[in-house]
Amino acid sequence: MSIINVNNLSKTYKIHEKQEGLKNTIKDLFNRKYVYKDAVNNLNFSIEKGEIVGLLGENGAGKTTTLKMLTGILYPTSGEVTVLNYIPTQRKREFLKKIAFVMGNKSEINWDLPAIDTFRYQKLVYQVSDELYKKNIDMLTEMLNVKHLLNTQMRRLSLGERMKMELINSFLYSPEVVFLDEPTIGLDLSSQLAIRKFLREYRAERKTTIIITSHYMDDIEETCDRVILLSKGSKIFDGAISEISRIYSSNKVLQLVFDQSINPYEFAKYGEILEFTDNTLKLMIDKEQYRSIVTGLINQNRNLIDISIINVPFKYIVNQIMVEGRIS
Amino acid sequence: MQKYLYSFKMHLLTSFQYRLDTILGLIMSNISLFITIIFWILIYRSNGTGVINGYKIADMITFFVVSSLFRTFILSSGGFEISSMIKNGDLSKVIIKPYSINMFLYWKYLSNALFEFLKQFSFLLLITPFFAQYLTWDLSVHSAILLIIYLITASVISHLIWLLLGMMAFWIGQAQAVMWSFAVILNFLSGMFIPLDFFPHWSVKALELMPFAAFSYIPAKLYMNQLSIMEGTYLLIVYIIWIFVLMALNVIVWRAGTKKYSAIGG
Ligand SMILES: Nc1ncnc2c1ncn2[C@@H]1O[C@H](COP(=O)(O)OP(=O)(O)OP(=O)(O)O)[C@@H](O)[C@H]1O
Ligand SMILES: [Mg+2]
Numbered sequence: 001m002s003i004i005n006v007n008n009l010s011k012t013y014k015i016h017e018k019q020e021g022l023k024n025t026i027k028d029l030f031n032r033k034y035v036y037k038d039a040v041n042n043l044n045f046s047i048e049k050g051e052i053v054g055l056l057g058e059n060g061a062g063k064t065t066t067l068k069m070l071t072g073i074l075y076p077t078s079g080e081v082t083v084l085n086y087i088p089t090q091r092k093r094e095f096l097k098k099i100a101f102v103m104g105n106k107s108e109i110n111w112d113l114p115a116i117d118t119f120r121y122q123k124l125v126y127q128v129s130d131e132l133y134k135k136n137i138d139m140l141t142e143m144l145n146v147k148h149l150l151n152t153q154m155r156r157l158s159l160g161e162r163m164k165m166e167l168i169n170s171f172l173y174s175p176e177v178v179f180l181d182e183p184t185i186g187l188d189l190s191s192q193l194a195i196r197k198f199l200r201e202y203r204a205e206r207k208t209t210i211i212i213t214s215h216y217m218d219d220i221e222e223t224c225d226r227v228i229l230l231s232k233g234s235k236i237f238d239g240a241i242s243e244i245s246r247i248y249s250s251n252k253v254l255q256l257v258f259d260q261s262i263n264p265y266e267f268a269k270y271g272e273i274l275e276f277t278d279n280t281l282k283l284m285i286d287k288e289q290y291r292s293i294v295t296g297l298i299n300q301n302r303n304l305i306d307i308s309i310i311n312v313p314f315k316y317i318v319n320q321i322m323v324e325g326r327i328s
Numbered sequence: 329m330q331k332y333l334y335s336f337k338m339h340l341l342t343s344f345q346y347r348l349d350t351i352l353g354l355i356m357s358n359i360s361l362f363i364t365i366i367f368w369i370l371i372y373r374s375n376g377t378g379v380i381n382g383y384k385i386a387d388m389i390t391f392f393v394v395s396s397l398f399r400t401f402i403l404s405s406g407g408f409e410i411s412s413m414i415k416n417g418d419l420s421k422v423i424i425k426p427y428s429i430n431m432f433l434y435w436k437y438l439s440n441a442l443f444e445f446l447k448q449f450s451f452l453l454l455i456t457p458f459f460a461q462y463l464t465w466d467l468s469v470h471s472a473i474l475l476i477i478y479l480i481t482a483s484v485i486s487h488l489i490w491l492l493l494g495m496m497a498f499w500i501g502q503a504q505a506v507m508w509s510f511a512v513i514l515n516f517l518s519g520m521f522i523p524l525d526f527f528p529h530w531s532v533k534a535l536e537l538m539p540f541a542a543f544s545y546i547p548a549k550l551y552m553n554q555l556s557i558m559e560g561t562y563l564l565i566v567y568i569i570w571i572f573v574l575m576a577l578n579v580i581v582w583r584a585g586t587k588k589y590s591a592i593g594g
Contacts, residue, residue: 013590016501073420073591089586096426106593108421113338121338124331125427 001085002046003177003209004070009079011040011065011233039065041233042079050207052199054220056318057230063213066230067179070211071101083177097126100170104182107162108169109154115165116150119172126173133172140168143198160191167195171202180212184219192216199223217315229321236325241314244321248312252290256281256297257306270297274316284312331427332435339439354451361396364521365389365459381526387552389462391523394551395544397452399520400445401483402543404511406433407490411497411504414585417592430578434487441483471550474560478547481567485539488574489514495578498585519545536563539570 017033040062047053055063068074069081072088072095081088086095109118123133141147144164149157157165163183170178180199184192200223203210214220220227221241229237254271257280264276270293271285285293290309297304372378372385383391410433413419422429456463467475493510497503515521517540524535524545535541546563549555555563 068420068591071424073423074589075587091423093426096424099424101424103421106418106421110338117338121331121334124334125425127426 003049003051003084004045004047004211005080005082006043006045006066006070007080009040009043009066009069009081010038010077011062011069011074012077013037013039039233040069040076040230043230043233043235045228045235045238047209047211049209050203051226052203052210052212052224054224054227055211055213055230056217056220056227056322058322060232061230062233063230064181065233067101067181067211067213071099071179072096073101097173098176099179100173100175100177101179102166102170102181102183104163104180104185107154107166109162109165111155112153114151114153115157115168118154118165118169119150122169122172128173132174136172136174137168140171143201144168144194160187160194163187163191163195164198167198174206175208177209178211180210182214183212184214184216192219195219196222217313217318220318221314227318229318229325231322231325237321244314244317245311247321248284248317250287251284251312252287253310253312253316254281254283254285254294254297255306255308255310256283256304258301259303259305262303274313284316332431335432336435336439339436340443354447358396358448358451361392364392365462368392369462381523383523386462387554388523389459390552391548393452393463395519395548397445397448398479398482398544398547399518400448401441401479401486402518403434403437403441403483403487404490405437405440406430406487407492407494407507408504409433409494410491411494411507414495414497414589415501415503415592419589420591420593423586423589430487430491433491434484437487438483466553467551468553470557471553471560474557474564475547475550477564478542478550478560481564481571482542482544482547484571485542485567485574488571488578489539491578492574492581495581495585498581498588514540514543517541518543519548523548537566539567539574542567542570 013036015035015037017035043062043066055066057063065074069076070083070088072091075089084095084098086092088095109115119133119137122128128136141150144167146161146164146168149161149165154162154165167183184195187195196219199210199212202208203223210223212219212223224241226240227237227244228235251271253274256267259279261278262276262281264273264281267273267281267283271283274282274284276282294307294309297307368388369385372380372388378384380388410419410429413422422432425432490507493507494503496506500506517524517535517538519541524541525532527535536546542563546555546560550560
């Protein structure tokens with residue numbers, strides 16, 4: 001039995017179209033014009049216990065809308081959702097105690113008080129036993145390295161530290177399913193790394209089911225087992241991370257560094273140019289031709305000072321799938 | 329229950345931390361009370377009889393002083409908070425908490441009210457010497473107990489009414505303007521401007537049965553011993569019935585509203 005089941009799920013927002021000017025505003029009162037926006041279209045998927053799934057898609061693809069339906073904030077326009085065998089929109093207390101929804105851009109914690117006060121309150125709201133509370137706080141603050149900040153007023157913490165507190169606040173009651181909507185938005189690299197590491201370790205320890213959205217592909221690649229790609233509200237890909245890497249397994253990427261400016265298009269004959277700067281170039285080539293291309297490059301370019309060979313980057317593959325599968 | 333009490337405590341603490349108003353702030357917030365009192369003193373002076381509609385000047389001033397004190401238990405902020413949460417999408421965070429939003433807001437604003445009450449009360453004690461001659465002081469233990477029950481009832485009723493008004497935001501987005509207009513009507517019907525028994529006799533009876541009378545008019549009358557314990561208890565039962573009606577309405581409106589909720593933001 002899957003933990004999450006989504007069947008033909010759709011959401012259409014009904015938006016009241018506002019007209020400009022007083023006259024039109026008054027007209028509006030009597031004759032309301034609506035526009036409809038299909039945010040999620042006929043979505044189907046299921047998620048097993050303990051999976052970490054990345055929900056990807058461009059801005060406006062419908063990720064947040066999907067998460068809001070999975071958590072019971074929004075009623076679907078049509079289709080069914082079950083999470084842990086509950087219908088989310090019924091918002092049963094037992095259900096709400098088992099899920100957590102962290103929104104990267106909405107703080108839950110009182111800014112005027114130290115985080116620890118909010119945690120104590122959270123403990124009461126979620127009826128966490130003293131024992132579990134203590135165990136979880138110790139473990140979480142240790143993992144995220146914020147123990148020394150528990151008694152600092154929230155408004156004095158940095159963005160990254162606050163995000164860590166938000167995570168603790170949500171993991172505090174050992175939820176069975178956690179939804180993370182852009183948990184690393186706006187964070188610097190070290191905070192991003194800390195959060196990814198935390199998610200990996202936490203999952204390894206607790207087998208919690210986690211759904212995460214992010215525009216940082218490294219977040220997804222380093223934490224998820226599986227990705228679901230959305231485009232304009234529809235699913236265009238659903239598969240394991242390993243499956244994604246396999247798509248381009250016959251290709252490799254050469255990272256070239258030169259000691260002077262180059263014209264990248266001179267290298268187009270070897271393969272596809274992924275990225276370039278003034279004196280660097282990322283070139284995707286056929287794995288089979290790797291030897292001949294490298295020898296050719298070295299022989300013909302005196303100013304080539306460094307070559308490294310890597311697998312096709314995850315974010316490039318995801319982007320390719322998006323481009324090919326994009327629904328117009 | 330414990331969780332609501334904890335939030336009660338948290339809000340009380342924050343109030344103490346941030347809302348220690350100066351004497352000036354208190355004077356400002358009582359300006360309308362002062363104006364009303366001066367207004368009535370002038371009326372009584374020019375009238376000359378000393379009694380208007382059965383109210384001596386001391387009764388009238390007592391009425392306004394105590395009702396302004398009791399009015400701190402009219403909890404309208406919960407309604408305003410829920411309407412702004414609906415509008416800006418912050419409701420999303422609370423809707424998925426395993427608690428009742430109504431209760432959460434009730435305890436939060438009750439703690440505010442209590443704080444406000446204590447502040448107002450001490451302020452009144454401070455300035456009373458200046459117009460003590462105009463006040464009546466005579467409260468039996470029974471009336472005092474009934475009064476406390478009344479204040480609690482008033483806080484619950486007002487909270488429920490304002491939540492209902494606040495939830496209009498599910499449908500009309502900008503509920504605040506409508507809410508402010510309602511506030512004027514509610515204030516009027518609760519006897520904020522003129523005691524309700526200044527209205528024609530038949531309407532007084534009807535107005536007393538309305539839940540708004542419980543906000544300040546009836547408690548003030550009780551304080552002034554112008555309402556027997558019997559009458560007070562009878563009306564209390566009526567208001568408690570109102571609580572159930574309002575609770576049912578809240579459930580219905582909440583269900584319908586959250587179906588329409590579009591969770592802006594995020
Ligand atoms: N409350 C709302 N009312 C009306 N339309 C909305 C609402 N929320 C989202 N939309 C629209 O629905 C579509 C999907 O939005 P959603 O927030 O789910 O996208 P997203 O994938 O989370 O995007 P992002 O990466 O920018 O966060 C967008 O076109 C958006 O304009
Ligand atoms: Mg989003």
